[in-house]
Amino acid sequence: MVSRVGGFAAGSPLRVALVAAVFAASFSVPMGSAAPVNGAPSDVAASEAARAQRARVVVESRTTPTKDVRLLTGQDSTLVHNWRLDETSGTTAADSVGGVPGTVQGAAAFAPGRVGNAIALDGVDDHVSTSTVNLRTSESFTVSAWVYLSSKHDGQFTAVSVDGANTSKFRLGHFLDRFETPFGSWVFEMPETDTESAPVTKAALSVLGAELNTWTHLVGVYDAVTGRVWLYVNGERVGDGNLQNPWSAAGGTQIGRGKEAGAPAEFWPGGVDDVRIYTERLSTDRIKTLYASYGAG
Ligand SMILES: [Ca+2]
Ligand SMILES: [Ca+2]
Numbered sequence: 001m002v003s004r005v006g007g008f009a010a011g012s013p014l015r016v017a018l019v020a021a022v023f024a025a026s027f028s029v030p031m032g033s034a035a036p037v038n039g040a041p042s043d044v045a046a047s048e049a050a051r052a053q054r055a056r057v058v059v060e061s062r063t064t065p066t067k068d069v070r071l072l073t074g075q076d077s078t079l080v081h082n083w084r085l086d087e088t089s090g091t092t093a094a095d096s097v098g099g100v101p102g103t104v105q106g107a108a109a110f111a112p113g114r115v116g117n118a119i120a121l122d123g124v125d126d127h128v129s130t131s132t133v134n135l136r137t138s139e140s141f142t143v144s145a146w147v148y149l150s151s152k153h154d155g156q157f158t159a160v161s162v163d164g165a166n167t168s169k170f171r172l173g174h175f176l177d178r179f180e181t182p183f184g185s186w187v188f189e190m191p192e193t194d195t196e197s198a199p200v201t202k203a204a205l206s207v208l209g210a211e212l213n214t215w216t217h218l219v220g221v222y223d224a225v226t227g228r229v230w231l232y233v234n235g236e237r238v239g240d241g242n243l244q245n246p247w248s249a250a251g252g253t254q255i256g257r258g259k260e261a262g263a264p265a266e267f268w269p270g271g272v273d274d275v276r277i278y279t280e281r282l283s284t285d286r287i288k289t290l291y292a293s294y295g296a297g
Contacts, residue, residue, distance in 0.1 A: 076286075080134040081277040083255065086116035093119065093128050093255075098277075102128035102255060106267075113273035114146040114215040114297060119255060123151070123269025127256035133162050135277055137169045138246040140224040142278040143188075144290065145172060145255075146215050148271035152176050152184045158258030158266040159218065160275055163251025164194035168258040172220045173268060174210050175203070183209035186238070188220030188231040192245045196261045204231035204239035215273070217291050223281040235291030237284055253277065 081098040087110050093102035108126035110117045119128055135141050147159040156175050161168035169190065176184040186206035191198035204220070219232040224246060231239040251259075255275055258266035274294075282290070 076278075078278045078280040079276060080279050081253065081275070083128070083130075083253075083275040084116065085110065085113060085119045085128075085255075085273055085275070088117060095130070098134050100130050100132055100134065100253075102130045102253070104128050108256065111271065113271055114148075115274050115294060118146070118148070118271045118273035120271050121256040121268045123157070123267050125264075125267060127254055127264070127267065128272075129254055130252040133249075133251075133253045133277065135162070135279055136248060137162055138224065138248040139279070140222055140281040142219060142221045142276075142280065142282040142287075143170065143172055144217070144219045144274075144276040144278075144282075144287075146271075146273040146294075147173070147218055147268070148215050148273075149174055149184075149210060149212055149268075150270035152210065152212060153269075154178055156187075156258065156266045157268050158254070159256065159268050159272045161254045161258040161266075162249050163254060163259050164191075164247075164249040165251070166194050166196050166262045167191050167198055167260060168254075168266075169194075169247075169249030169251075170220060170222070171258045171266070172218055173258070173266065175205065176210075181205065186210055186216070186218055186231060186233050188218070188229060188239070189241075190222060190229055190243050192243065192247075194247055194249065202229055202241040202243045204229050204241045206231055206233055206238045208233060208238055213270075215271075215297055217294070219282070219287050219290075221281050221287075225281075232284075232287050232291075235288045237287075 079097050082096045083093050083102055084096055085093055087093060091104040095101055105127050106125035109120050111120040143160055145160050154176050158171045158173040160172045162170060172188050174184055175187040187203055189200050189203035191200045217234050221230040227243045229241045229243055230237055255272050256268040257264050
């Protein structure tokens with residue numbers, strides 16, 4: 001029936017009459033009306049167009065701009081690296097944002113972490129090393145990670161750093177001095193120069209004693225405009241300091257170690273998960289939002 005009515009020009013009296021007669025037995029078509037009839041070529045085209053339009057509207061209503069998606073997931077346009085460490089095996093740790101994968105060193109292994117898997121580190125030589133970092137470390141930045149400290153020792157233990165030639169550009173991790181910080185302290189610090197004996201007077205030490213064997217969210221922030229550095233623990237700002245002399249590091253990101261006297265050092269005993277680097281100073285509100293975005297552990 002469709003093919004038979006299809007040959008008529010839309011709107012012709014003959015077409016309407018014939019259509020009415022043909023359809024009368026089974027369909028209710030108003031006699032003499034110019035109502036569209038299913039199947040006429042122009043109507044098919046119109047309804048196809050309408051369907052396409054509806055489909056497009058539906059698709060568009062479900063499409064969220066990339067930036068919004070990133071905000072919803074706790075990310076944003078200044079997030080340049082995110083090593084989720086969700087791999088289950090192998091020696092490569094993907095960077096889901098910046099395309100700079102890490103290489104697992106020292107026979108470290110992936111294990112259940114704070115979000116999916118994490119890298120488990122022996123505190124001896126295990127770490128994850130990248131070749132570069134998409135960050136000008138003399139400018140503002142933020143580094144964020146979940147850390148799991150399995151033992152406390154005297155000295156410096158670094159969960160995330162970026163290599164300079166002789167020392168780390170920054171260190172995010174733990175520090176214990178039996179006189180200064182006998183219970184241990186979370187730390188974010190930036191040496192003043194890339195030398196072995198560089199003063200590290202700008203440490204942002206946590207006022208909280210570091211807890212063992214639990215996941216803790218650490219964020220280090222450097223604001224190049226004011227020279228300030230801040231440390232956040234579980235979304236709360238707990239320490240700050242000043243950096244006098246910004247310098248730029250050329251090395252890669254190191255997960256699970258720092259650098260001293262030109263050599264890898266400060267190997268982290270425990271786990272590290274979801275390492276992020278941003279090319280700006282994240283505000284306290286955004287750090288709280290980021291922390292909250294992980295949900296209960
Ligand atoms: Ca090892
Ligand atoms: Ca993970």
